[in-house]
Amino acid sequence: MSETKEVLIHADKLSKHFGDFVAVDEISFDVYKGEIFGFLGANGAGKTTAMRMLCGLSTPSSGQATVAGLDVYRKPEQIKKNIGYMSQKFSLYEDLTVMENIRFFAGIYGLSDKQIKEKSANLVGRLGLEKEAKKLVAGLPLGWKQKLSLSVALLHEPKIVFLDEPTGGVDPVTRKQFWDMIYEAAESGTTVFVTTHYLDEAEYCNRISIMVDGKIEALDSPEGLRKTYSAKNMDEVFYQLARKATRQAD
Amino acid sequence: MKQFITFVKKEFAHVFRDRKTLLMLFGLPVVQIVLFGFALTNEIKHADIAVVDNARDMASEQIILKMEGSSFFHVRKMVMDPGQTEEVFRQGKTKLVVIFPSNFYNDLLHYNKARIQIVADASDPNTATTLVAYITAIVNDYQASLPGGGPLPYAIVPEVRMLYNPDLKGAPNFVPGVMALVLLLVCVMMTSISIVREKELGTMEVLLVSPFKPILVILAKAVPYLVLSMVNLAVILLLSVYALDLPIRGSVILLFMESTLLIITALSLGLLISTVTESQQSAMFLSMMGMMLPTIMLSGYMFPIENMPKILQVISNVVPAKWYYIMVKAIMLKGLGFSYIWKETLILGGMTLFFLFISLRNFKIRLQ
Structure with missing residues (x-):
C-alpha cells in the first residue's frame, strides 16, 4: 500500500444537502494511490451520495474535493476519463451479448479498434467466458455478471475505480473471487474506492471509513480500528459506532 | 464521432x-x-338498393341502367306495394329504395314534370345522404341527356364538385x-x-x-x-x-x-x-x-x-x-x-x- 503516498482522492469538508436534509456532512479524507479504500455504513448513511459527488454524478453543496488531482467542480469531464464506475444495480445490457457489451463500453471510452480487439479477447479469456462470448448477458449467472461488470469498469485502465456495493446479492464464494479481482486491480496500480455494508468485506480493505448519519465517525486500517475500539472484530466496531445513529435507513 | x-x-x-x-x-x-x-371506409361501394319500377318505360329503364352501371350500387329489381317498403328495410341489407311511378316517361313528356320516390334508411345518416346524392346525380345526368336538355328551358342545376377528392x-x-x-x-x-x-x-x-x-x-x-x-x-x-x-x-x-x-x-x-x-x-x-x-x-x-x-x-x-x-x-x-x-x-x-x-x-x- 501507499509507498509513494500519492494522493488520488482528496476530500475536504465535503457536504451534500437535499433541501433541509444533510445527506453528507463535512467529510474529509485522503485516498492514496494503489489503496483499497472502504466506505462502510448502514443504508442511508450517505455512502452512495458521497461516492456520486466524487464521480461527477452529483454536485457537492459545499466543501472541496479533487479526484486524480482534478477539481470536482471545475473539471468533471476530465475526471470522467480517469475513473471507472460500477453501480449498485447490475449495469450491463442484458439484451446484448458479452462481447457486444465489452465492445460498447470500450468504445464509448474512446479506445481504438485495435485496443478493443485485444482487450476484449484478453478479458473473455481471463474470465473463462470464451463459450459465452456470443451469448446474451441475460443468460449469465449473477456472479459472472458482476465479475464482467467489474472487468468492464476496469477496461479503460482508470486510475481510480469506484465500486458502489458491488457484491450485493452474490453468494460468498463468488464474493471471494470478486475480491480477488479487486486485489488484482489494486496490485496493478488502480486505486479502489468501494462502498459496502458487509462487515466482513471491510476486513479486505487497506483502510476503512465508517459513516454514520452522513459523517465519518472513524477512519483507519481494520487493525487500527479494532485496537481503538478494543473490539474482537469489525462487527463490534461497527455496532459501537452505529448505535449512535439517529437516522432511519432509507 | x-x-x-x-x-x-x-x-x-x-x-x-x-x-x-x-x-x-x-x-x-x-x-x-x-x-x-x-x-x-366510409365511402360507398356496392350498396344494396332496391328499385321498384312501376313504369317499365324507356326513361325508367335508362335510369336503372345507369344505376346498375355504377359501382356504387348493387341494384335489385323488385315488385311491391307502396306500403311494403319498410318491410324491405327491416330485413336490413337494403339501404335505399327507388320507386318509379307508372306513367313516368309519359308524365315527363307531357307535363314536363315527373316524380321519383327515393326512400333511404337514415339510421345511418351519412350513408343515406351520400346515397341520395348519388341517385340524384344519376337522375340529373339522365335529365341533361334528354333531347332539348330537359323539360325546363331555363332549369338551373347546381353542379357540385368535390374538389381534390371527387369520389369522396x-x-x-x-x-x-x-x-x-x-x-x-x-x-x-x-x-x-x-x-x-x-x-x-x-x-x-x-x-x-x-x-x-x-x-x-x-x-x-x-x-x-x-x-x-x-x-x-x-x-x-x-x-x-x-x-x-x-x-x-x-x-x-x-x-x-x-x-x-x-x-x-x-x-x-x-x-x-x-x-x-x-x-x-x-x-x-x-x-x-x-x-x-x-x-x-x-x-x-x-x-x-x-x-x-x-x-x-x-x-x-x-x-x-x-x-x-x-x-x-x-x-x-x-x-x-x-x-x-x-x-x-x-x-x-x-x-x-x-x-x-x-x-x-x-x-x-x-x-x-
Missing part, C-alpha cells in the same frame, strides 16, 4: 433484438392502412392521419421507453460517469427511431400509392421534410416524457395518453375540428399532429408547395424547439 457510432450501433442492436416491438412498429402501419383502406374516398383523409399517428407513436413511445429503460436498469449512471456526453446519449438514441420512422413513412406512402390508388400530388421531398420535422417534434416529446418518468410503464402510459388520444381525437382526422366545442378547438391547437395533418393534406391531396404551408411548418417547428428546450433543461437537472 467514433464513440457516437459505437453508441448508435448499440441502439440498433437493442431495436433489432426486440423482435416483438419491431414487428409492432412495422406491422402497425400496414395493418392500419389495410384496415382503413379496405374495411373501415376515405383514403385521402386517413392516410395523413395514420402517418401522423404512426410517426408519433414510434418516436414518442420508443424514445421515451428506451431512455427510461437505461435509467431503470442503472446503465444511465454508468453512461453519465463515462466521458460520453449526455447530449450525445440522447442523439444516439434518436437515430435508430428516426431511421425506422423514415422506413415506416416510405412503406405507408408506397402502400397508399400502389394499394389504395392514392396519388401524391405535391412534392415527395417536401413531404419527407415535413415528416422529418414531425419526427423531431416527436423525439423531443419522447425525451420530455423520459425526463419526467422513472419507469418504462409510466413512460408508455404517458406516451399513450399524451400522444395517441389527442392525435386521434383532436388532429382533425377522425372528427372535424370545426364541429367541436370552442374549448376543444382551442386545445387542438397544441396538438402537433393537427398541424402536420393540415400540411400533409395540402401536399398530398392539393399538391401545394411550401409557400402555402410555411405557417404550419413554423408552428410545428416552434413547438419542437419548445419541447426540446424544456426537456434538455430537465435532463441537465437530472444529472445533479
Whole structure:
C-alpha cells in the first residue's frame, strides 16, 4: 500500500444537502494511490451520495474535493476519463451479448479498434467466458455478471475505480473471487474506492471509513480500528459506532 | 464521432433484438392502412338498393341502367306495394329504395314534370345522404341527356364538385392521419421507453460517469427511431400509392421534410416524457395518453375540428399532429408547395424547439 503516498482522492469538508436534509456532512479524507479504500455504513448513511459527488454524478453543496488531482467542480469531464464506475444495480445490457457489451463500453471510452480487439479477447479469456462470448448477458449467472461488470469498469485502465456495493446479492464464494479481482486491480496500480455494508468485506480493505448519519465517525486500517475500539472484530466496531445513529435507513 | 457510432450501433442492436416491438412498429402501419383502406371506409361501394319500377318505360329503364352501371350500387329489381317498403328495410341489407311511378316517361313528356320516390334508411345518416346524392346525380345526368336538355328551358342545376377528392374516398383523409399517428407513436413511445429503460436498469449512471456526453446519449438514441420512422413513412406512402390508388400530388421531398420535422417534434416529446418518468410503464402510459388520444381525437382526422366545442378547438391547437395533418393534406391531396404551408411548418417547428428546450433543461437537472 501507499509507498509513494500519492494522493488520488482528496476530500475536504465535503457536504451534500437535499433541501433541509444533510445527506453528507463535512467529510474529509485522503485516498492514496494503489489503496483499497472502504466506505462502510448502514443504508442511508450517505455512502452512495458521497461516492456520486466524487464521480461527477452529483454536485457537492459545499466543501472541496479533487479526484486524480482534478477539481470536482471545475473539471468533471476530465475526471470522467480517469475513473471507472460500477453501480449498485447490475449495469450491463442484458439484451446484448458479452462481447457486444465489452465492445460498447470500450468504445464509448474512446479506445481504438485495435485496443478493443485485444482487450476484449484478453478479458473473455481471463474470465473463462470464451463459450459465452456470443451469448446474451441475460443468460449469465449473477456472479459472472458482476465479475464482467467489474472487468468492464476496469477496461479503460482508470486510475481510480469506484465500486458502489458491488457484491450485493452474490453468494460468498463468488464474493471471494470478486475480491480477488479487486486485489488484482489494486496490485496493478488502480486505486479502489468501494462502498459496502458487509462487515466482513471491510476486513479486505487497506483502510476503512465508517459513516454514520452522513459523517465519518472513524477512519483507519481494520487493525487500527479494532485496537481503538478494543473490539474482537469489525462487527463490534461497527455496532459501537452505529448505535449512535439517529437516522432511519432509507 | 467514433464513440457516437459505437453508441448508435448499440441502439440498433437493442431495436433489432426486440423482435416483438419491431414487428409492432412495422406491422402497425400496414395493418392500419389495410384496415382503413379496405374495411373501415366510409365511402360507398356496392350498396344494396332496391328499385321498384312501376313504369317499365324507356326513361325508367335508362335510369336503372345507369344505376346498375355504377359501382356504387348493387341494384335489385323488385315488385311491391307502396306500403311494403319498410318491410324491405327491416330485413336490413337494403339501404335505399327507388320507386318509379307508372306513367313516368309519359308524365315527363307531357307535363314536363315527373316524380321519383327515393326512400333511404337514415339510421345511418351519412350513408343515406351520400346515397341520395348519388341517385340524384344519376337522375340529373339522365335529365341533361334528354333531347332539348330537359323539360325546363331555363332549369338551373347546381353542379357540385368535390374538389381534390371527387369520389369522396376515405383514403385521402386517413392516410395523413395514420402517418401522423404512426410517426408519433414510434418516436414518442420508443424514445421515451428506451431512455427510461437505461435509467431503470442503472446503465444511465454508468453512461453519465463515462466521458460520453449526455447530449450525445440522447442523439444516439434518436437515430435508430428516426431511421425506422423514415422506413415506416416510405412503406405507408408506397402502400397508399400502389394499394389504395392514392396519388401524391405535391412534392415527395417536401413531404419527407415535413415528416422529418414531425419526427423531431416527436423525439423531443419522447425525451420530455423520459425526463419526467422513472419507469418504462409510466413512460408508455404517458406516451399513450399524451400522444395517441389527442392525435386521434383532436388532429382533425377522425372528427372535424370545426364541429367541436370552442374549448376543444382551442386545445387542438397544441396538438402537433393537427398541424402536420393540415400540411400533409395540402401536399398530398392539393399538391401545394411550401409557400402555402410555411405557417404550419413554423408552428410545428416552434413547438419542437419548445419541447426540446424544456426537456434538455430537465435532463441537465437530472444529472445533479
